[in-house]
Amino acid sequence: MKQLTGERIIFWALPAVAIIWIAAFFLFPGFLPPMSPEWSAQRVAAFYADHTSRVRYSMILFNWFCVALIPILMLIVERMRGMAHRTPILRYCVIGVAGAAPIAFLTATIFWLLAAFRPHRAPSLTQLYNDLAWITFTCGVPFLVALCLFLAVAIYLDDQAQPVFARWVGHFNLLIAFALVPAGFAGLTLTGPFAWNGFLSFWVKNVAIAVWLVVMAVVLGQSIRRDQAAEQISA
Amino acid sequence: MEDGSNRRLFVAWLILVAISLVYLWIDHSATHRGIPTASTVVTVVAICFALIKVRIIMREFMEVRGAPQVLRRLTDYWVLLMAIALLGVYFAGKAVA
Amino acid sequence: MTTTERAVSPVSEENPSERVPGGRDIWFFVLFESAIFTSYFCVYLFNRTQHEQVFLLGQSHLLLWLGVLETIVLLTSSWAVARCVQHARAGRYDGSKRDALLTAGFGVLFLLLKVGEWVRLIHAGHTFTSSEFFQYFFFLTVIHCIHLLIGFVVLGVLWYQLSDQKRRTQQTVETCATYWHSVDFFWVVIFALLYVVR
């Protein structure tokens, strides 16, 4: 009982985490629309000089949000204990990427914050920070892709009458992993759908992450509730 | 018997120390007015003495002497291989330089 | 192959002529690690022949007698651990423990001499980055000293083994001794290459 109480507390922290995330997304002046990689160094420097405060506050929030994902991912790991697996190896795989995935985004926020820390430095340096931030943010998906793949495999192998997550959640995770693929190649071009502000690398990737969080939150909630119901019956 | 093997270790140690002391004399022969000079003979002798010491340590201290033949052979070949590698590289380097 | 061997091997009183001292696995380490060291030595010797004067000049700042003294100290510690193994084999664990202490003592003495030598050289302006010879000198002596530090952990295991009847196996005692001897003979070669080779 105590254990589930704790899990429910973490679970119901999700809305608060989501608020931070949405706030950060709308507060950052470079997301709507996303900054173009074609901007000159002068324009990038001017952007940080003009929007210093909004960059700072939004990225501080985003920094918090990234790390807040880790407890949520650990809830998924705990759910995986209930799966009909012979070994804990898939849980270890998920733990193996659950730290690195948010930390990659945390690194991106550090570069954004550095860019805004001294906006009046040489424009080429501000552009460097800006590029590092955007590339880390856009391309830094290897751990998320792997997370989705591991979860998909874990769900497919969970062959029992009442699986922890329904089979479609596995298909869904594969789909999300697939949607993240174009973002990995964002370095190849400054324009078009693959560029970091393009349809595939920005919109598809970020919407995919958002949808993944919402859907996983819902199925996670269902699974916790089911366990709780089972516990009450047995008690 | 125990005393015998203890004495044997002592003799091995004496030989090892003696070879180490010989280095002092070898060195003296390749120093001109306090400045060391290049000498192929000293190099070769120093490397060979070192590897002889390695073999004594293996045979006596590490007890390879009483080990199966495979290990006895293997360690000997290994020391030989080290000698070939070190001297080979040294002479190759000399030829290139 | 090795796993099956390990199952059979806690040998104490087998026919000594058929026994690998310390077991096969530690010998894998000794030979592999000496191969790695030999590769470092080859790189050193080759570069030495290419810049002979730089190396000779660097070498002139070393104290040969100190190197010889360090060698003798380490050889003596090796001798002590060899005696330790023989005492343990004969069941004379008190003597064995005394020799283990002697081994560690000479090991510490070597370390102190080595640190003193480093301090002296660094004060004289010879550091890791000061010349090509001293790059190799500090690299080889430091990596050797790291082996020595690991050796102290190994001696700790040896002590722990000797101090309790239930834990004692002759194989582990020999494994520890074999490691210590390998640290000794790595130094023997390093010494010849750094101090004596011309």
Added chain:
Amino acid sequence: MRRPALLDDPKRELWLAWYATVAFYSLYTVVFFIITRTQPPGRPWYTPTQVVGWFASRHEGLLIGFGLIFILGGLSATSIALITYSIRRMSVSRAFAYSYLIIYAVSAVPGFLFICVAMTVGAFRPGRNPEILRWLYDLGFLSFSGTMGVFLIGSLIWMVAILLDKNRVFPAWFGYLNLCNALTEVVVAPSWIFHAGVFAWNGVIAWWINVVVFGLYTGAFIFLLRNMILREDFGTGPLPDLLPPEGRGRVLAEYMSP
């Protein structure tokens, strides 16, 4: 519809992780040695202008190769998970297994994400100030080779676990090979100090000898992990010996029967 045999194999998860490990290391080798040509590493003594040329000569290679890592690099977790599992199977404290898992999981970001990001950013905008380009070049190579603490401590943890283990999960010689590998990580440290010579990040000692040892080490553990999976009996005692192929099915059948 017939179920594939793998689905009924009790070791299916282990095998999946093992094949993913093999796939990951193959991908890694192909990307670093062939596609991006970032191994063997570029020269640390390059002037900024030469660095510009270095980036120009492998522009597409860097972007495509590291793109592949950006997508599939996370599979590295499979080998970490498998090794963590192997330590859990040993008769040692779980602290060893969890230390190993956390060391490698956390170090993925500085250990290989940084080089991918730095090289991608460098190749992405070739017209950048050459000094800044060299800054990225240094960041890439040094973060990749210079995260030596990970392999140093990781190998030592694994070594102690193997040597203490009574379940014979790994042979002791592999425990000692871990020590050899850990010591070569000590040798990488000077690459933070030298711009040229045998101890620089592309030097004979700091790179070539290490890469040979690391290659042997990796090959050995992939092979031994396979043996471990073949020998696994899902018990808690010593692992049985490796049987010849015809015997394996029988043991599995015995295990599966109630």
